[in-house]
Amino acid sequence: MIEAATDGVRTTCAYCGVGCGIVATRQGDRAARIQGDAAHPANHGRLCSKGTHLGETIGLEGRLLHPEIGGKRASWNKAIAHVARKFADTIAEHGPDSVAFYVSGQLLTEDYYVANKLMKGFIGSANIDTNSRLCMSSAVAGHIRAFGEDVVPASYEDFDVAQLIVLVGSNTAWCHPVVYQRIMAARAANGTKIVVIDPRRTETCQDADLHLPLKPGSDVALMNGLLAHCRAAGIVDEAFLSASVSTPEGFWDALEGCTPEATAEACDLPLESLRAFFDLFAANPRTITLFSQGINQSIRGTDQVNAIINVHLATGRIGKPGAAPFSITGQPNAMGGREVGGLASTLASHMDFAPENRDTVKRFWSSPAISPKPGLKAVDLFRSIREGRVKALWVMATNPAVSLPDAGLVRDALATCPFVAVSDCIADTDTTRFAHVKLPATGWSEKDGTVTNSDRWISRQRAIFPPAGEARHDWWIIAQVAQAMGWRDAFAYDSAADVYREHARLSAYENHGKRLFDLSHHAAITNAAYDAMEPARWGGAPFADGRFSTPDRKARLVPVTQIALQNTLPHYPMTLNNGRYRDQWHTMTRTGLSPRLSQHLREPMAEIHPMDARALGIADGDLVTVSTPSGSSVFRATLSDGQRRGEVFTPIHWTDRQSTGGRTGLLPRPLVDPHSGQPGFKNTPARVEKFAPEWRGFVIASALPDAIPAAYATRVRVQQGWLVEVAGDGDPAALAKALLPRGERIESMDAARGTLRVAVLDQGKLRAALYVTRSGGLPPREWLVAQLSLFEASTMELLAGRPASPAPDRGPIVCVCFDVGMNTIIEAIASQSLVTVEQIGAALNAGTNCGSCRPAIARLLADSPATGEPVPA
Structure with missing residues (x-):
């Protein structure tokens, strides 16, 4: 497979849950040309800016290439034995709930499966949770409450035929650009209406027919008000409710006070805007409600999810083309992790911890100690580590020292935990700094397995390169530890295909149609067929027959009420x-790692x-x-x-x-x-x-030390080096001493104006420069950054901070895919009399790849004197 990489490898993008197909063509040892896979059903060849520039992120810079114990290089045998012994000794002394795994939507399904099996079926604890807990677990809980199973009852094809698309808590144009472009194509072809519900006016609002900037956390009130309106307007589907939905006693009575006036007040919205939304919903039965983190990442997220689902169930807008509630995930394999039981609250293959499910999984795994109950969820897990109840932790492919809330507490927990192992492809992260053992895992371009996207397409992740250094696949690392702990036969996998077959068999084992998640068609897949696997969607068209995954086959309307959220406090207004x-x-x-993505x-x-x-x-x-x-x-x-x-x-x-x-x-x-x-x-x-520092400035450098002694310092990658914005108090000369390397030094200081400019050259080539001011202006960054790439730099120009002959200023980058700046676009609008986003694309290429910059281009058109009004993107 790796030998064929020079001909182009069909694989899957490393980023969001859209699950775009990619064709990667090797160009040398660690370089690849990245293109969208036109044959993949998720993206039909489109890629966003992040996917387009994946080729800039697959080098070996910063990679963890060898196992380490206590900061020193170790063999794999010693590292595996050490992790196994630490976990086994902790379990023997303190019990199975004293250990935990914290895993990630960056893992492949096969990695997730082996980790879940080891923790829940052999260690005997459910203390395995995932960073997916932070982005979509409320959607999971809402699906299970309503449908009896975690099923996303929608597909991307539904966008193509929808009459109305409601985007709730999702800046789709930025976070899922390929989906957004599909929505825009549906609008152009069919006149699809778009409503955006978000406290912020984001780029996604640029093309919306209506934007509702509701009060944060008031989504339950909004959806309850919509449901009450639907009933008053006579668009509740009584026949569907009778045949396919269980309605709790008193459900409708609880909505009596949800008038438009009360809803507008609760959501802090103009009544006329609210009525416009209600009317659009009533007039367009083929409605998709697409929701993301703005709904899920709330202390009432599950109720918000169920409030959305309630509206769709009550109006029969589910299980039909163009009509569904649609949770879109943030990570490339959040869905795959949900399928195998990567959350502490689920067992495996969409089964919970009911006694009959525990017995089923126990027999299938020949498990010695199936977990008796759900485990600690992410926030509680790290709190338990901090309190000393969990004493051994294995973190896989994620960075909780940054991503979890109250990261200071998380760092305290990691610092006090007696044993921390981290599997990662990156050597130095905020989390690996706490690791007693580091295990080098393969990166995206080396991984081999499967991922599942937001609308249930299972796609192959294929290796472009062989593993770097001594890196190994996560499933292999976990299986080796399991074998060292004594469970050799149960974890004797030879390939990712072995793991996938077992995963598929478990999904079908004693299922008999109880769960939609069923991969029985892959239970005996051959290695060759696995290697050649085309994208395959499980679940078909969920709930099209009006049958759900509950014991009585009926969905559930879930009563939810808006509660008052404490969004401010006396000292935090x-x-x-x-x-x-x-x-x-x-x-x-x-x-x-990508200079283009940092622009x-x-x-x-x-x-x-x-x-x-x-x-x-x-x-x-x-x-x-x-x-x-x-x-x-x-x-x-x-x-x-x-x-x-x-x-x-x-x-x-x-x-x-x-x-x-x-x-x-x-x-x-x-x-x-x-x-x-x-x-x-x-x-x-x-x-x-x-925050008023005494001075501010910036540094450009081909290399930087780890620590930057400034009150404020943020670094980003640029071509051939780094750009660092800095600010602080005291003498900025100390910053120059700490950051600038040795070499030929040129310097300019103006005490009256409070400016300092220092550049360091090596045989005429710029290595680093510092520009500081106490009260004046600073030179533009772009030209100075470009000097890092030159073989010879002009000292006079460097101190001036500008070229002797001024070059055109292209302005801030708008289109990253084609490196087009704001001023370039503005000039083209004026000089060429451009009036549409399409015309700008034809003239400059801007907006013609991923499309995530199209709302920004449309704003430039709207602000241009030549047009004077918004132009659809």
Whole structure:
């Protein structure tokens, strides 16, 4: 398979749950050309900016290439034996619940399966949870409550025929760009209406027919009001309810007070906007409600999910083309992890811990000690580690020291845990720094197995390169530890295909139609057929026959009520929201390696409404401190009237490895949904204050030390090096001494203006430069960054911070795929009289690949004097 890579390997993207197919063609030892797979049903050849630039992230920089014990290189035999002995000794002394695994949607299904089997079936504890707990576990809980099984009852094809698409808590244009472009294509072909429900006016709102900027956390009130309106309007499907849905006594009575007026007040929405949404919903029976983290990441996330599902069940908008509630996942294999039981709250193959299910799985695995009950969910797991109840932890392919809420507590837990093993492909993360043992795992371009996307397509992940160094597949590492713990026969897998066959057999074992998840058609798949496997969707068209996975085959309407959420506190008068940037992924261990992906937004920004900023004395571009009861961090302020008053938004991506500021993970409270255990990231009481350092500046360098001694410092990758924004107090010359390498040094200082400029050259080539000011301006970054790539730099130009003959300023990058700047687009609009996004694409290529920049291009058109009004993207 690897030998064929030069001809192009069909594999699956490493990022979100859209599950795009990729064709990767090897170009040398560690380089590949990346294209979309036109034959893959998830994307039909399209890729977003992150997928397009995967080739920039597959080198060996930063890779963990050898096992380590106590920071020293070790053999695989010693590392495996050490992990097995530590876990076995801990279990022998303290019992099976004293150990835990924390795993990841970055794992392949085969990796997940072996980890789950070892913990739940052989160690005998369910203390295995996943970072998927942080993004979609409320959807899982809501599906199970309503349908009896965790089934997403929708497909991407439904977008093609929908009349109305409601996007709830999802910045789809940025977070799932390929899906967004499919929605836009449906709109162009069919006139599909689009409603966006989100407290922020995001890029996704650019093309919406209606945007409802509701109060954070008021989604239950909104959906209950919609359901009450549907009943009053006579569009409840009584026949479907009678045949296929169980309605609790008093369910409809509880909605009597959910009038449009009461709903508008609860959601802080204009009544006319609310009525417009209700009317659109009533008029368009083929409706998809697509929801994501804005719904799930709440301490009432499960109720919010069920409020959405209730509307679809009551109106019969489920199991039909173009009509479904649709949970879209954030990670590439969050769905695969759900299938095998990677959550602490599920057993395996969509089975829970009911006695009959435990008996079924126990017999199938020939298990010596099946777990008797659900295990600790993510937040509770790390709290238990901190309190000393869990004493051995194995973290796989994730970075909880950054991604979990109240990250300070998580770090305390990792620091005090007697034994921490980490399997990862990256050597130095915020989490591996706490590891007693590091186990080198294969990276995306080396992995071999399967993943399942948001609409249930199982796709092959195929290796482009052989494993780097001594890296091994996660399933192999786990199986070797299991064998060393004494369970040799049960974990004697020779290949990923062996694991997949067993997974498929378990899904069908004594199923008899009780669960839609059934891979019996793959139970005897051959190695050759596994290697050649085309994408295959399980579950068909779920619930098309009106039968669900409950004992009586009826779905359940789940009574849910809006509760008052404490989004502010006396010393924290604002509400913090957080989420993703368009071109970055999770904690940037992969996307942070790509210079192109770092061009769009190079700093962690705190988005604030201009009127709030004015009241706080904050100007656009100032530094601000965002504080919550859990911690504080410094961000760059950006003013946006797309924010609701009293609210602030920050990105999730920056870590201690990139920044002394921008650490959003420090801020959310560790409060969780009572049903799913999912943390409530989206509405944390917060305070914003201006941060006024004595000086500010930036550094460009071909290499940097690990630590940057500045009150504020954020680094991003650029061509041939790094760009670091810095600010602080005291003498900035100390920063120059700490950051700049040795070499030929040129320097300019203006004490009156408070400026310092230092450049270091090596045989005429720029190695690093520092630009600092106390009160004046700073030169543009782009031209200076480009000097790192030159063989000879002009000292006079470097000190001036600009070329002797000024070059055109292309402005901030809008289209990362084709490297097109804002000023370039504005100039083309004016000089060529361009009036549509398509015309700009034809002229500059901008917006013609992934399409995630099309809303931004449409805004530039709307602001152009030549057009004067919005143009659909």
